[in-house]
Amino acid sequence: MIKNQMQSWLIVSLLFALTACGNNAPIPGEITLTDAFVADFELVDHHGESASDERFEGKPMLIYFGFTTCPDVCPASLSVLSASLDALGGKASELQPLFITVDAERDTPEQLRQHLSFDDRILGLTGDEAALEKARQNMRVFAAKVSLDDSALGYTMDHQSLFFLIDRQGNAVRAFDDGTDPKVLARALERWL
Numbered sequence: 001m002i003k004n005q006m007q008s009w010l011i012v013s014l015l016f017a018l019t020a021c022g023n024n025a026p027i028p029g030e031i032t033l034t035d036a037f038v039a040d041f042e043l044v045d046h047h048g049e050s051a052s053d054e055r056f057e058g059k060p061m062l063i064y065f066g067f068t069t070c071p072d073v074c075p076a077s078l079s080v081l082s083a084s085l086d087a088l089g090g091k092a093s094e095l096q097p098l099f100i101t102v103d104a105e106r107d108t109p110e111q112l113r114q115h116l117s118f119d120d121r122i123l124g125l126t127g128d129e130a131a132l133e134k135a136r137q138n139m140r141v142f143a144a145k146v147s148l149d150d151s152a153l154g155y156t157m158d159h160q161s162l163f164f165l166i167d168r169q170g171n172a173v174r175a176f177d178d179g180t181d182p183k184v185l186a187r188a189l190e191r192w193l
Helices: 002-024 073-094 109-117 129-138 182-190
Strands: 030-032 040-043 051-052 061-066 094-101 123-126 144-146 156-157 161-168 172-177
Touching: 040 129, 061 073, 073 094, 073 161, 073 182, 094 129, 144 161, 172 182
Parallel strands: 061 094, 094 123
Antiparallel strands: 030 172, 040 051, 040 123, 061 161, 144 156, 161 172
16 A cells, blocks of 8 residues: 555655656757857858848847758758747747858858848858858857769768857857757747747
């Protein structure tokens, strides 16, 4: 009898703990970032205007590093990002989504503007190779040029594919798998809005 009561108490306690966590429980693919990740950049947006991290101070940012000629990963990730913004509804205006290129050679402001024209909420950022490398290094993002000898493109970019969340104070706080269900990602983002 005591054993059954203990089991019942344990189950009730566990259910209470899970309920108490509510929306604060991490989602699958959510990573807590340390202070080794720094959202510090001096770039140019897809309208040709200066875009540093200070420009977005006081507004959470969701940053994705990719490139416009990416054949599959980046388009899929941008679809997740756009659908997550849709799922946030009116709260999406409280978040600044950024697409930072890893391809300084091809991704001009005009190229980014055309590429992101499907969703005007996402702002594309570019710059020279040194500025983009600094932004990547600060966020610990891997990217490397890979030759494509049998392609008219000549090369592609191998890169890490995550969404990075920066809080209102400019701290990099979370990273999310880019394949996360948009509704699940939206619920996780709401905690920071």
